[in-house]
Amino acid sequence: MLQTFVLFLHSVNTSVGAVGPNESGCGNAVKKNQKETIYDIAAKAGASASTVSAALNGTWEKRRISRATAERIIAIAREQGYSINLQARALRTSRSGLVALLVPEYNRFFSSIAQTFSDEVRARNQCPVIISTGRDTQKEHDTVTDLMSWSIDAIFFVGAVAPDELSRQCQSADIPHVFVDQPCDLAPSVVTDSRTGARILTREILSSMTHRGVRIGESPRDTIYFLGGDRRLPSTRNRVEGFSDAVYAHVGHLEPEQVIAETYDLDAATESIAALYRKMGGLPRGLFINSDSVFEGALRFLATLPEAELAECSMGCFDYEPLGQLLRFPVHMMRQRHKMLVQRAFTLLEDKSPPVTEMVQPELYPAPGSRDPEGRAFSR
Amino acid sequence: MLQTFVLFLHSVNTSVGAVGPNESGCGNAVKKNQKETIYDIAAKAGASASTVSAALNGTWEKRRISRATAERIIAIAREQGYSINLQARALRTSRSGLVALLVPEYNRFFSSIAQTFSDEVRARNQCPVIISTGRDTQKEHDTVTDLMSWSIDAIFFVGAVAPDELSRQCQSADIPHVFVDQPCDLAPSVVTDSRTGARILTREILSSMTHRGVRIGESPRDTIYFLGGDRRLPSTRNRVEGFSDAVYAHVGHLEPEQVIAETYDLDAATESIAALYRKMGGLPRGLFINSDSVFEGALRFLATLPEAELAECSMGCFDYEPLGQLLRFPVHMMRQRHKMLVQRAFTLLEDKSPPVTEMVQPELYPAPGSRDPEGRAFSR
DNA sequence: CCTCGGTGCACAATCGATGTTGCAAACATT
C-alpha cells in the first residue's frame, strides 16, 4: 500500500515498532508475549503512565515533559517492542482511526478506487476498511450501523444505492461522510460527469457508424442501442440522458426500446444482447455498453459471433478496460478518473464541505484506428 | 457483502439495530445523538449495567437472568436504537472481531480473493479488513505490527513476500494466521499447485505450437519463452519449474534466456516482450505469461503488432482473464480457484491446523478452438 | 527569608462493556 503505515494518530514517535524476528537469542525463547502496557514501560522508565502516554503519543511538549524524559521513554518502548492498544485509545478518545469505504462490489473500477483510497488513508496514518455491500440497501444500512459501533472516523460511499438515507444515518451519529460516483443532496459528493461523458461517447460511436457508411435510422438495425445498468440509479440515468442528448442531436428521435437498462447483472447482459440479436436478426450497428461488467457479459455472447458480424457494430463502453482495446473489433471507452474522484472526495471531507456535488470529467479512449470528429486519425 | 453483517460476536440478540431514518417525527429533530451506553439502558430498564450487558450479548441464560428481564432489556435497547461500543468490548475481551487480509495489490485475482474473504468473514459475524502491501517486506511487517495494535483476531496473508518472518511475528503475538497462494513452513498454507499447473499450461502451449506446424527448437524463435513474475518468489519459482519440466519433457533442453522472470511490474513486461521481439526479429512461437498484470503489460506491446504476427505465437497465461478469450488471437489460461483457496484457508485456521501446505489445482481454460493433446477439438 | 511564576511530573478519573463475586429472596427439605 503505502509508506510506513503507522496507524497511530498523532506523531510518528508512537510507532516504536520493530520487534525483530526474536531478539531473545536464548534457546528456550521465552516469548515476552502478552502485551506490555504503558504501565510496564512506566515502571521500567521510573515514570508514571501518564508521562509515558504523553511521550509516546507526541503530546509531551504540550504536557511539559522534558525532552530527556520523553526520549528515554521512547527508547525503552522501542527496545521492548511496545505496541499500543488501539482499542483503549479509541475507547478513551472515541476516535478509532478507521476510515471506511463502501463499494457495491469488487470489479476493476471499484478496485482502482479502493487502491487509491487505501493509499490516501494510510498517508494520513489511519486504517482503511473496505467493505462491499452488493448494491443492497439493507446491507448498506446495516454496514453503517456496524461501522458506528466501531466509532468509525469517516465513511466514503461509492455508488451507494440509497444515498439519502445513508447520509441521514451518518448525520445522526455525526459521522463525516462523502459520496463518490453517486450524488447525494444531503452530503458532499464527487461524481463522474456521466451525462457529458455519455454524450461524448455516444457521439463517438455515432460518428464511427457514419464513417463506416451506416445511414442511421434507415432500418431498425441501423441505429444505436444502450445496454445495461440500472435506470433507477442516477449514474445510469445520467448516462441514458447523455446518450439521448447525442442521439437526438444526431438523429432527431429515439425509440424507448433502444435503451435497455434494468440491471448491472452480467448474465442479464449476456441475455439482453442475445435477445436483441435474435429479434433483429443481427447486431445493431451501434452499441453503448454501460459498464465493464455489462461489457464482460455482452462479450460472452459477442464472442460466439463471427468476426464479420462484429465488424458491423460500432461499440463504446462507459468504463475503461485495458484489454478492451485489444479485442478483435474496435471499442471506444470512457475512463473514469478514479484517482481524482477519490482525492477530491478527501478534500471535500477535510474541508467539511457543505452538500455540493463536484463533477469530474471522464476521458475518452477512442478505439485504436478510429477517427476524431474532424476526420483525423487518432494516434495513441 | 453478505447477509445481515452483525459485527457482534455472540448472539444475534445483540443486534438491536434499525435506528430508522428518524423516529422522532418532531419538527425540530432533537438527534438523541451522542451514544447511549448500557448504563443508560440499565437506568431505563431498572436494571444494572451487567444485566443489560448479559441480556444484549446473549449470555443471559448462562448468567441466570430471567427471560422476562432479558427480553424487556432487549426491547428497550432496540427502541432506543442502542449500538454497542465495540472498542470497549474489544478492550475488555481482547478480541476485536477484526479479521485481516493482506494482499499485494488489487488486481483481478486478488479482488476475487477479497470478495470471497469478505463474505466468509461476515458470515462469521466478524469484520473484514483488507489491506494491500505492495509486495514490500517492510510494509508487510509494519502492517502486521499495526494490526496487532488492533487486537486483530486472525490474519490471512495472500502472496506474502516474506512469509517466515511474518509467521514468526504473528506467533510471538499469538495471532492465528494462514497463508494463501504462497507457502510458509511455519504456518498452515493453501496454495495453487503452480508447478503442476504450469506444466499443464506449458504442455498446452507446446501442443498448440506443434499443431500449428512449429518444429520446436529448429530456430531460436521456434521455441517457448516464460515471461514475467519474480523468480525470488516461490509461486514464480514453481511456475518456472513446471514450465521447465514440460519443456524438458517435450524438447529435451532449455536455455536460461528462455525464462524472463525478474518482476511482476506491468511496464517491465511491456519492455521485456518488446526487447525480445527486437532481439529475435519477431515474436517467439510460444509464450508463457506469468500473471494477469504481466499479460496486460505484454498486451500493450502486442497490440502494436499486426495480427499476422500474433497468429504465429501460441500463448498461455497463468491467470484467468475473461476478456482474454476474446482477443484477436487465442490464449490458453489457467484459472486459480480463488474461492476454494480461501475456504480451505478458513478451514485450516479454524481447525488450528499444524503447518501443512494444501495444494489446490488450477483449471485449464484452453483457448477457444484449440485442441486437447489427443487432437479432439475442445468445446466450451 | 518569603513569595511568585515556571517546570516537570504524578494522581486519579474517565471511556463502555465484561464477568467474577456475593447477596438477597424464593423455594425445597427434614
Add this chain to the structure above:
DNA sequence: AATGTTTGCAACATCGATTGTGCACCGAGG
C-alpha cells in the same frame, strides 16, 4: 422452624490509554 438450594440480579474491579488537576521543586525578585 431451621437449614439447604436454587434463582435472579447488583456491585465492583478490570481492560489500557488519555487528560484535567494538583503539587512539588527550582530559580528569581523583592
